[in-house]
Amino acid sequence: xxxxxxxxxxxxxxxxxxxxxxxxxCAHTVSVxxxxxxxxxxxxxxxxxxxxxxxxxxxxxSENRDDRDEWNINTGxxxxxxxxxxxxxxxxxxxxxxxxxxxxxxxxxxxxxxxxRELQFTMPRETRVNIFEVWIKYDMxxxxxRGDSVAEWVITAYGKTPTAFLKSQEAALAQAINVALRDAGxxxxxxxxxxxxxxxxxxxxxxxxxxxxxxxxx
Amino acid sequence: MKPLSNLAAPLLLAAAALSTGGCTTVVIDEYxxxxxxxxxGDSVVILGRRHSSEYETExxxxxxxxDTLHNPESGVNVIPEQQFVDALYPWFEPxxxxxxxxxxxxxxxxxxxxxxxxxxGVKYIVWIDGSTETTSSAxxxxxSISTAGAGCFGFGTWDKESDYEASVWDFRDQELSGKIxxxxxxxxxxxxxxxxxxxxxxxxxxxxxxxxxxLREFLLPPQSASRx
Numbered sequence: 001x002x003x004x005x006x007x008x009x010x011x012x013x014x015x016x017x018x019x020x021x022x023x024x025x026c027a028h029t030v031s032v033x034x035x036x037x038x039x040x041x042x043x044x045x046x047x048x049x050x051x052x053x054x055x056x057x058x059x060x061x062s063e064n065r066d067d068r069d070e071w072n073i074n075t076g077x078x079x080x081x082x083x084x085x086x087x088x089x090x091x092x093x094x095x096x097x098x099x100x101x102x103x104x105x106x107x108x109x110x111x112x113x114x115x116x117r118e119l120q121f122t123m124p125r126e127t128r129v130n131i132f133e134v135w136i137k138y139d140m141x142x143x144x145x146r147g148d149s150v151a152e153w154v155i156t157a158y159g160k161t162p163t164a165f166l167k168s169q170e171a172a173l174a175q176a177i178n179v180a181l182r183d184a185g186x187x188x189x190x191x192x193x194x195x196x197x198x199x200x201x202x203x204x205x206x207x208x209x210x211x212x213x214x215x216x217x218x
Numbered sequence: 219m220k221p222l223s224n225l226a227a228p229l230l231l232a233a234a235a236l237s238t239g240g241c242t243t244v245v246i247d248e249y250x251x252x253x254x255x256x257x258x259g260d261s262v263v264i265l266g267r268r269h270s271s272e273y274e275t276e277x278x279x280x281x282x283x284x285d286t287l288h289n290p291e292s293g294v295n296v297i298p299e300q301q302f303v304d305a306l307y308p309w310f311e312p313x314x315x316x317x318x319x320x321x322x323x324x325x326x327x328x329x330x331x332x333x334x335x336x337x338x339g340v341k342y343i344v345w346i347d348g349s350t351e352t353t354s355s356a357x358x359x360x361x362s363i364s365t366a367g368a369g370c371f372g373f374g375t376w377d378k379e380s381d382y383e384a385s386v387w388d389f390r391d392q393e394l395s396g397k398i399x400x401x402x403x404x405x406x407x408x409x410x411x412x413x414x415x416x417x418x419x420x421x422x423x424x425x426x427x428x429x430x431x432x433l434r435e436f437l438l439p440p441q442s443a444s445r446x
Contacts, residue, residue: 040305040328129272161274182311
């Protein structure tokens with residue numbers, strides 16, 4: 001009887017291991033860890049606080065649909081690097097905030113808080129186009145020192161990479177995400193001053209600074 | 219030693235086939251508005267257009283043209299694409315890059331961008347747009363393994379077509395210097411008698427070499443170009 005029980009236990013363990021192996025065989029994990037170049041251009045005359053929440057820093061997109069394999073895509077670290085690099089070079093001074101809205105340092109003109117709204121991707125076999133494509137949408141919020149909303153705008157980013165010959169699906173998708181993140185950085189950098197509310201805000205600040213300079217000259 | 223000698227024949231055949239390759243025809247056209255003015259200390263940037271969602275100019279083609287053209291001794295100094303795009307981030311990203319020479323002059327209104335371009339000594343920006351595609355394929359190859367051994371039998375063939383256009387912008391004079399187009403076609407064959415023997419037509423590579431040779435003549439002043 002003992003032999004039967006031991007055999008049954010061994011069989012059930014083997015079955016459990018086999019199930020685990022089969023389940024994990026269809027799960028893909030992608031961890032994107034890109035470094036991004038510092039933008040070249042003019043700085044806005046603002047002192048800006050940047051708050052990247054824990055959700056943003058550790059963002060993982062998980063998808064488990066019937067018509068697709070399971071995907072877990074971590075873009076947190078890469079997008080943290082991107083926003084720190086781009087926002088860090090856009091303004092006269094940028095302060096990284098560990099918390100928001102409490103304990104804000106004095107003298108901030110704006111506080112910028114980004115959020116991931118959406119991430120989508122397609123594989124070559126789904127579109128019959130021989131490329132991997134990625135779309136990322138960010139909701140951007142800008143607040144003043146008192147916590148009132150100054151502007152809200154959306155950044156859409158697109159990245160694609162050709163079917164990477166002899167590369168895994170994961171590596172090709174990570175490459176497409178890096179291209180999309182670079183695109184997000186480019187849109188953030190070039191589009192910031194085109195948001196009407198921010199355009200007016202920067203113009204007011206510039207006017208105040210030039211008046212300040214004029215009075216100090218007198 | 220017998221198994222080795224058995225292997226040697228197919229391997230030699232495969233090596234010979236690879237060196238022979240399939241046939242490719244390349245047609246290069248040129249439209250020139252000014253003569254080459256590349257001087258000592260000047261640089262050339264070769265960039266791929268990647269704004270279309272249907273295709274993308276292959277980074278390896280851009281590298282190939284750049285590597286073939288780069289020859290400081292003959293006066294052609296090519297800045298690698300990625301290095302240049304990173305140094306001028308975000309202005310040459312796929313969706314932000316200037317599409318026309320007029321947009322480039324607008325970009326030069328930003329002092330930091332202008333300074334960076336001048337640091338690099340950029341004289342020409344060459345935009346390459348296009349791609350290489352497999353247009354048709356036919357045939358089939360079957361492989362099997364048995365106790366007696368393994369082998370493949372059959373015949374496969376496919377056609378590839380390259381279509382590229384290079385627009386040459388004179389950065390200093392802010393004008394279009396001309397255009398070069400390269401159309402290449404080739405058919406590859408893969409007969410398999412026990413071992414598949416690829417006869418690959420290097421369509422993209424031949425388009426690259428053709429374009430690089432034409433670009434060298436285009437960019438260098440007439441006397442220098444004829445010397446190399």
